[in-house]
Amino acid sequence: MRGKRPLLLILALVLALGCAAASAKRPAFLETHETDEPLMPEDPPVTRPDVLELKIRLSELGLYDGPLDEVYDKRAQEAVKEFQKGFWLEPTGVVDLATWRALGYGVKRPAQTVTEPPPEGYVTIEVDMDTLQLTVLIDGKAWKSYPVAGGRWTTLTPVGEWKIVEKGYERGGAFGSRWMALDVPWGSYGIHGTNRPWSIGSYASAGCVRMFNEDVEELFEIVSIGTPVRIRGPRPALDFSKPLVRGAVGPEIVLLQEQLRALGFDPGQCDGQFGGRTEANVRELNALFGVGLGGVATMDVYTLLGIRGRY
Amino acid sequence: MSGKYRPCAVLLLICLFAFSIAGCVRGEEEPAPLSIEGQKIVVWDAVEPTFPDAPSYQASVAAIVERFEKEHEVDIDLRFMTRQEIDQYLEEGKTQSGEAPSLVHSTEWPVFHDAYRDVTQDVDPSAFIDAASHYWTRDGKLYGIPAYIHWFGTAVEASTVAGDLSEVLAEGAWLDVIAGKTGYWYDSQAFLRCVLDWPENGWTPESIVSYLKWVKEHYGSPVEDPLALWQDSVVQALSPVNPFLLRWINTSEGAKMRLLPTAGPNGSSRFYYTVPGYIVLGDSPAERRCAALLGQLLAQNLGRWAVRVLGCVPANVEDMSFYHLECGWSYSDRMTLLEQLESYSLTVPTQRESQVRFKISQTCQDSLKGFFNGDIPEQELIDKIQGILSGE
Structure with missing residues (x-):
């Protein structure tokens, strides 16, 4: 063992440097949406969105039968201690990375229906938040689907047409092992793995698309910067x-763009940005239907597009 | 010459005369049509909106172009452009998308430019209804291939004006019905032109202001977003509406609006028409002929689409049966649209005429609210418009 010690040290150093490099350039959604901060048993109790996920899991495991909310109350703290004992973890009630990871043990990823590598072709991604499925399309044809978790009702996953603008590795915390950032203009959102695999198939995230780590690792290799989502x-x-x-x-702009497209116009990517192309389309609509001049989307434009009073 | 040879000489003269006549006749025959085989042309068509349960205009154009390419062994580069891009190109002659087009959709507000080519040699003007060919004729030459008649009028809740359109117009009953209940698009290009683009009204400052006064008296204060107000049942009539808007309104849930002409201050009630079509550009005769031949097919296709989807009158006489069978209007309404066309004598305005109208419209739009609210006196508005007219 003594002879191998320098080798192990070098390995540890390389790993540490790698991790530092990976975490040095993290997109904003990794900082703002989910957190790897340990959940502390405090009095008064902490309120955090991830407590709900914790309580759901504890309840699935038969350790908790209290209210399913975001308050890390005494009953939940006791249930966590109970759980920690069972997993040979120190029963502190502190929900740290090790505890989150242990909570995920036993959650099975569904069997894969497609195991072959993807064929050559243009890759696009479609995420359906109604069915909570992410589908990879090759040249417009569905190739493989993955189950996902989406945003909660208060933090919905942004509907629209985005592009992957960044990709990166993680160490297995709340963001799992891989992440891909999207170019949503009004916030930081992405597709990433998770250490709460039981949440897949539910509306649990802060707006990001969560996947099983094995799935997100596979997806990571298929997509590239610029892949449409x-x-x-x-x-x-x-x-x-x-x-x-x-x-x-x-x-609002995403819906405006979608409705313009439905009426036969070409606003380009429905990316939520009222740019030159959207303005030209609105101008065309105004002129064609004779309801005004210019590229301003007025109440009449909303009426024509069927979006006034509907949302 | 002895009498023996005289019959022969006469015969010879007759033969010579006959041959010369035949030669002359042959000489007057039209030359063989110019071949367009191998031509490569760029075509700009306009994007038409997609309505539910209506055929796709874009798809039909693509199919026609494909067939034309095979039939004539030509190469057509078809592009769908926005009306703004088309207008800008026709005005400035510059294209940002590469090659210049040989055939262009004129849009619903045609403006005459010097670059337009006379298509009389390739297109028979008598194939179109008089108002349509007249609209595109200048100095006896046809400068566009008419597609359909694009009308502007007033949409009124059908239940409020029952009966034949001819009777309704004769009685003027609908004027009382819609008085105070009409939403006007003051900022629409059609607002002033619908009434003032008639020879008897004319574009004088007094006629414009007199019309605005009449509108103010009969229809009340200006409103914003009339379509939204109509949806909220605040107004029962909308003006001016065009075929696209009326189609949209009548496909809205539970809506049934009737098309009526636009009312004018002198008791006249008229539709205002423009005639969208296709314009041939380019220098080479073969290129122009190729564009003109394809333009006729596209114009007829657009005309038929406009009949079926928008309820418009086709420009092509041959397609009048489609109008009567498929436009969706009652007999009386169909005939009124046609009868008004008979007395229609407008032509495509020149760029200068169009600019003057646009400037006056803009001035009125800018001052309109103030005028209607009493903030801008009548004389000030007259002076403003006078300034534009004298400046031109």
């Missing part, structure tokens, strides 16, 4: 009470 599903309450002009950004 189309997300469909429920939308938040949208505000069409005011005119929209060039420069506006938000989920």
Whole structure:
């Protein structure tokens, strides 16, 4: 063993450097949406969104039968201690990375229906938040689907047409082993793995698309920077009470762009940005239907597009 | 010459005369049509909106172009452009998308430019209804291939104006029905032109302001977003509406709106028409002929699409049966649209005429609210418009 010690030290150093490099350039959603901060048993109790996921899992394991909410209360703390004992972890009630990981033991990823490597072709991704499935399409044809978790009702996954703008590795915390950032203009969102695999198939995230780590690792190798990602599903309450002009950004613009396309116009990517192309389309719509001049989306434009008062 | 040879000489003269006549006749025969085989042309068509349960215009154009390419062994580069891109190109003659087009959709607000080619040699003007060919004729030459008649009028809740359109117009009953209940698009290009682009009205500052006063008196204060207000049942009539908007309105849930002409201050009620079509550009005769031949097919196709989807009158006489069978209007409404066309005598405005109208429209739009609210006095508006007209 003594002879091997320098080798182990070098290996540890390389690993540490690798991890440091990976974490040095982390996209914003990794910092803001989910957290690897340990959950502490405090009095008064901490309230955090991930407590709900914790309580759901403890309840599945038969260790907790209290209210399913975001408050890390005494009963939940006791249940965590109980769980930790069973897994030879120190029963502190502190939900750290080791505890989260242990909570995921036994969660089975569904059997794969497609095991061959993807064929050559243009890759696009479609995420359906109604069915919680992520589908990889090759040259427009569905090749393989993966189960995912989506955003909670208060933090919905952004519907629209995005692109992968960054890719990276993680160490297996809340973001699992891989992440891919999307170019959503009004927030930081992405597709990533998880250390809460029991949440896959539910609406549990802060808006990101969560996948099993094995699945996200497979997906990571298939996609590249620029791969289009189309997300469909429920939308938040949208505000069409005011005119929209060039420069506006938000989920309202995504719907505006989608409806323009449905009427035969070509707004390009439904990316939630009221840019030159969207403005030209609105101008065309105004002129064609004779309801105004210019590229401003007014109440009449919303009426024509069928989005006024609907969202 | 002895009498023995005289009959022969006469015969010879007759033969010579006959041959010369035949030669002359042959000489007057039209030359063989110019071959277009091997031509490569760029075509710009406009994107038409997609309505539920309606055929796709874009798909039909693509099919026609494909067939034309095979039949004539030509190469067509078909591009669908926005109306803004087309207007900008026709105005400035510059294209950002590479090659210049040889055939262009004129859009619903055609403007005459010097670059348009006379298509009389390749297109028979008598194939179109008079109003349509007249619209595109200048100095006896046809400068566009008419597709359909694009109307502008007033949409009124059908239940409020029962009866034949001819009777409704004669009585003017609908004027009372919609008084105070009409949403006007003051900022629409069609607002002033619908009424003032008639020879008897004319574009004088007084006629414009007199019309606005009449609107103010009969229809009340200006409103914003009339379509939204119509959806909220605040107004029962909308003006001016065009075929696209009326089609949209009537496919909306539970809506049944009737097309009526636009009311004018002198008791006249008229539709305003423009005639969208295709314009041939380019220098080479073969290129122009190729564009003109394809343009006729595309114009007829657009005309038929406009009949079926929008309820418009086709420009092509041959397609009048489609109009009567498929436009969706009652007999009375169909005939009124046609009858009004008979007295229609407008032509495509020149760029200069169009600019003046646009400037006046803009001035009115800018001052309109103030005028209607009483913030801008009548004389100030007259002076503003006078300034534009004298400036031109």
